[in-house]
Amino acid sequence: MQARRASGPRWSRGVPIAERGPGASFRPDDVAPSLHALHQPAITTPVLDHVAFAALDVVSAAELGELLAGLTDAGERLMREAHRRPGEDGPAGSLTVTIGLGPGLFAERFGLAGRRPLALARLPAFVGDALDPAMCGGDLCVQVCATQPRAAEDALARLVAVAGTVARVRWSQRGWMYRAPADRPGAAPRNLLGFKDGTSNPRRGRDLDRHVWVSGRERTWMVGGTFLVVRRVRMLDAWNALSPDEQERVIGRHRVSGAPLGGTHEFEKTPVGAEVPIDAHARVAAPRANDGVTLLRRGYSFDDGVDAAGERDAGLLLLLYQRDPRRQFIPLQRRVSERDALSRFTRAVGSAIFAIPPGARDGRCIADGLVV
Secondary structure (H helix, E strand, O other), rough: OOOOOOOOOOOOOOOHHHOOOOOOOOOOOOOOOOOOEEEOOOOOOOOOOOOEEEEHHHHHHOHHHHHHHHHHHHHHHHHOOOOOOOOOOOOOOEEEEEEEEOOHOOHHHHOHHHOOOOOOOOOOOOOOOOEEEEHHHOEEEEEEEEHHHHHHHHHHHHHHHHHHOOEEEEEEEEEEOOOOOOOOOOOOOOOOOOOOOOOOOOHHHHHHHHOOOOOOOOOOHHHHOEEEEEEEEEEEEHHHHHOHHHHHHHOOOOOOOEEEEOOOOOOOOOOOOOOOOOOOOHOOOHHHOOOOOOOOEEEEEEEEEEEEOOOEEEEEEEEEOOOOOOOOOOHHHHHHHHHHHHHHOOOEEEEEEEEEEOOOOOOOOOOHHHHH
């Protein structure tokens, strides 16, 4: 299957904004993210406060290469336009586009069954899940992050339009992050639970290489990419019935500072003493309690009002990046679903997994090494 070449700048190893790590803020003189970089944007580039995410089902297998090339072209153009819009110039990196491939893309009808990434495992059932099939899976995913909600939504709509009749939206979700007035600029964002999100994320290059980026033990075309597990998690009303002190004991951290209970600053290791309950989220999910298992997490809040059953449909869209879900997310989630106090106040209703290929080289499209 031959994919046409995608327009855009040549592949580049250096993207300065990525070096400052997740949680950093943008400056107007930053180099804009690109799908023609070493890695796709929005994984280790600084966090943007709004997301528009869509999972698509591919209808026409014969046009897959053209679809990936079209999405790459459009994504690159949207990121450039976000920086150059007349009269509304924003900082470089005020919008990012990320493209992923789901397990269904490796079915026999696509002729790619023998090229499926080894770590693109189907996710098992976990204790407490109440998954809605309409909010699970997908052959492709398109993620747009932006500094403004309308920019993310408009860009996603334009990318979906590129798919035309070749692919249709299976499910989609919008979300946001926020910071409290007292939080310093560039601090970790907060989620709908009211706590800081992503405190334990890997930040150093060697940690990202170890926990996030795919190495040579995978399909060649995936080296330099990553795997994304998406979980749509509802927050139950019982959470809001808890007092602030009770919520802190469930999480295992102080709400204001983000420090573990008994600690003084956000990034210190979670104590294992009496200050932090044995079933507190920060303790159960900590890397040192899970043989070093570490995920790069970006959590976006959503509030879609009330569903048909009269229940509030609000919670977190969790974007979990990792090197190998079989050795990271799956064993960690099994432990968390069985032992974490937070699981009593949340319910996973959506779930999906995607391979996120590395950036495209030499003006070609994302996953060009797969479809050519």
